[in-house]
Amino acid sequence: MLVKWIRCTVVDRHGFKRGQRKWAGLLGEPGFRAQGGGWSRGAPDVAHVFAFWENRVFYDSFMARGHDRLAAPQAGTYKDLSVQLFEYRFDVKTGFEPDFTDADVVRVAHSRVYEDRVEHFTLMQQRVWNPAMAGSPGMLRGVFGEAPGHEFLVLSMWQSSAERGKYRPESIARLSARAETEKDVETLGGDVVRLEPSWTV
Template sequence: MLVKWIRCTVVDRRGFERGQRTWAGLLDEPGFRGQGGGWSRGEPGVAHTFAFWESRVFYDSFMARGHDRLAAAQSGMYKDLRVNLFEYRFDVKTGFVPEFTDADVVRVAHSRVHEDRADHFALMQQRVWNPAMAGSPGMLRGVFAEAPGHEFLVLSMWQSSAERGKYRPGGVARLAARADTERDVEELTGDVVRLEPTWTV
């Protein structure tokens, strides 16, 4: 499964949200599995979208044929567009499905990892981070994915921001120490995204 993460700064909010509805056209695309997104809780005006495709072949076919027609509805309404593609590696918790209707927030963590520590980083995600997140109240499901250049994406869906808020500083610091995260990670960025139901496809 291919995971696409889009981040941009919106300059025309009403127009952008109106244009977001045109992405319902993805439902007719072969290999499309689901899409959702919303607004950053930490950076005003920043929008995130997450899309899932069965494979890179289906995604490339869509990009060559139908993408520009759908994207035209939001032309000029954003700046600083960043698009990242990742290949699914494993679930965070079990039974991941790309559905957004039962979630209120998504936590996204993007790590660039030292080359010689990539295997260790993935192993610690499975042995340390996944069990901790799976055991957190309100955590619904998530996905761990990888891109070339030792980049990793951890996407987790939560019932509410209040529930996600319980998974915080003290516990995270202990987990990071156990996983030896500091030695693995070269750069870590992340955000908490408040999902907009009307953006779900």
């Protein structure tokens, strides 16, 4: 499975939201699984969109054929576009499905990992972080993906921002120490995204 993560700063909110509805045209595209997104909780003008495809072949075919037609209505409504693709590696909680309908919040963590620490980082995700997240109230499902250049994405879906708030500083500091995250990770970024139901395809 391929995970596409799009970030941009919206300059015309109304036009962007109107254009976002056009992405319903993805339905029926060969290999398309789901798409959803919303607004950054920390930076209100930043939008995030997450799309899931069966594989790179289906995705590349869509980009060559139908993408520009669907994207055209949003032209001029945003700036600072960033698009990254990640190959699915494993579930964060068993039985991952790209389903946005029961989630309120998506948490996205993006890491660039030192080359000689990739194996350790991946192992710690499975042994330390995954069980902690899977056991957190309100955590529905998640996915761990990898991109070239030792970059990794952890995308997790939560039932509400209140539940997401319970998974906070003390426990994260303890887990980071146990996983030796500082030794593994060169850069770490991320965001908490409040989902817009009307963007779900």
